[in-house]
Amino acid sequence: MKKILAYGACALAVLGATIDPSLAQDQAAVVTEAVVEAAPEFAKAADVAYIFNTLLFLIGGFLVMFMAAGFAMLEAGLVRSKNVSMQCLKNIALYSVAGLMFWITGYSLMYSGVDGGFMGSFGPYAFDPVGGNNLDTGYSTASDWFFQMVFCATTASIVSGTLAERIKLWPFMLFTVLLTGILYPIAGSWVWGGGWLKGMGFSDFAGSTLVHSVGGWAALAGALILGARKGKYTATGQVVPMPGSSIPLATLGTFILWLGWFGFNGASQLAMGTIGDVSDISRIFANTNMAAAAGVVVAMGLTQVLYKKVDVTMALNGALAGLVSITAEPLAPSVWQAVFIGGVGGALVVFAVPLLDKLKIDDVVGAIPVHLLCGIWGTLIVPLSNGDTSYGTQVIGILAYGVFIFVASAILWTILKSTIGIRVSPEEEALGLDKVEIGVEAYPEFGQGSARM
Template structure:
């Protein structure tokens, strides 16, 4: 159960009366009207988790399309594979290990080991409604969040990371790294007890993915040709329309990400809160788009679509830490400020020779930190020093653990494609196929190795 996550938020004032009423009804002979009202709350709360979870799941498609659009054609199919498999592995890892670590028996730092199981099933003769929602609906909603954190890493390390070492990292991230830090806040651990506030996960989800991506980018190194003789070379992606589609899908999915994080829909107050969250989420993204548009025009003289796309995402990440308490005007300003910060953070990474293919680190890490730290400006229950403590604690956990996992994989399996395979592209070298064979360098048979394809293509070129 994620009751610790409910308790860790100020919305607990809205939820506890329903839970208290439920316990009284169970302990005594409830009237038919009371029983029906509790059933309705249980149904609506569970539906919110399920509907919100479906929207967040669809964000996996958004990440996939965004990344496919921003990598070169020769890596497009590999990106599709990574995003499909990481979503599946995240669910399995969170079921087997992660959920209980994050929510079961957390006192200060971590929960328990063991495979999670729901507290009620449809086959039960009687179903308790004490919790206010179906256990499996909550598990599903939490699971798609951990998959989002893993998706952040995929785009940053694209075009030079090996598939299987990357997927092993995803398993560790989703089974151990993410759940343990999540237990500190949403699981009712020491950050929750100290007053740290992160409504839907600017730090707990997005910056975790950002820190993991940053360590991977540092250990992996830049793509060949990105930095040559002190010069920064732009490497354009394969399809800006696909990247734009991916951004719109992510924008849509964010309504589930933030809206369903209200965690209850059984009262009029809850529905009003969800409505405010939807509006603020949307307008923060709108502020991010507008700010990125104006900033790139002023700074670079021409508008850069990729900056505008990341501006929308920066606005969404920035508002995620507190999408309820701002008014719409404040939400626009928060999203716009986050986008401006990200617009300048992208070239800063290049100056430090950090090659983030899709801009995941500026969007999810930098904007995630910004969004977390500005929560006290609109939520009087949050304090700046506790917000800073939360950011620092998560960084202190995710950076070394991610570095250890990346480092072990580097010295054992190797995490980077060879120069030849990187030049050939991940599609042919890792998958043995091309995303767009009609427009690529020629199809290869299903049984032909990537090395064989490279030799065949080299021979064809020499003959020509």
């Protein structure tokens, strides 16, 4: 009520001073008194916005963190039984490494002093979990760091699934250190840190390119240098199916990822302190959900037509394809546009998976079609609904990220391969990484039963 009275006093004061300038001094005193009296109400409104903005980061952050569980379950379901423990280990390890590296170098490289350039500054981001709580920022410093960190971890999760079943643990972890501590933050600074691509008008709302394509390019470079799993392709070019261990686990992982994506896209609004912001977040939720649903339906329909049977793994990846596709711009599209964008993503996966096999690029979980190709598609189609950018600018950004991440990743993978080696021996690959790398089998009873038979 005091705030309303203050606005009224200000309006009357301005009107009075306009009618009779000699009253200006008296009216100034009235305004001052009204504003001073209403100051606690103004402060309370700012406090409420600060609380809701911070809450958005925290809720969005733990939803995206839960996506780490989704990736773990998806990969555990799509690899063979002898490699399940390894995938679980890699996913909890890469999340932990990403958290440390994003504090040591990542956040500063991505956000500190970019100023239209190509990267920020090196050094730990010295945030205080109870500091940064002034109203100048509009949110808690620690909540922002946490939200940005879980995005960084998501990028590394994409690489894990592609290279499953034949890569050594420690070389993979070393690559994760460099990806999360240097490559991803530098790439992120170009847009989200206010870098050179941001100045050009490149747009990527929640990370179709900045997160998903970055992970996809790194995975593609690794897959080419690492090579396919032994026995995946015959000498004549035929593809040998290697079914995963558990479709229920893969399905659970997909649903977890779908749920986490509401935090991924919704919290990228970065504010929840006004009615407009909350309305936008709701729209983002709806578009995100519709794109994923369209991706599933299109993937199911195409596999039925092409193969006379619905492929459940294609349906799962269709959902993820729709989600990645809508991530570059989940707010501006109409519902029909969101359905179109997600549906095209689902179709891309159906056609890209067999194409990779023809090229003998072994991607165990289909991460390259889902995250790289659909990330490119989602970023390219942004101008369809968002007139603030152009197709030309989007293409420049896509190419810039592709060249930087692919070349840098290829160099790192090559160095690791020529020094410590990145691939297990054929004998170890046949036994499974659970036994030879970590000594813990995911299904020990099943393995013992098979040995007795």
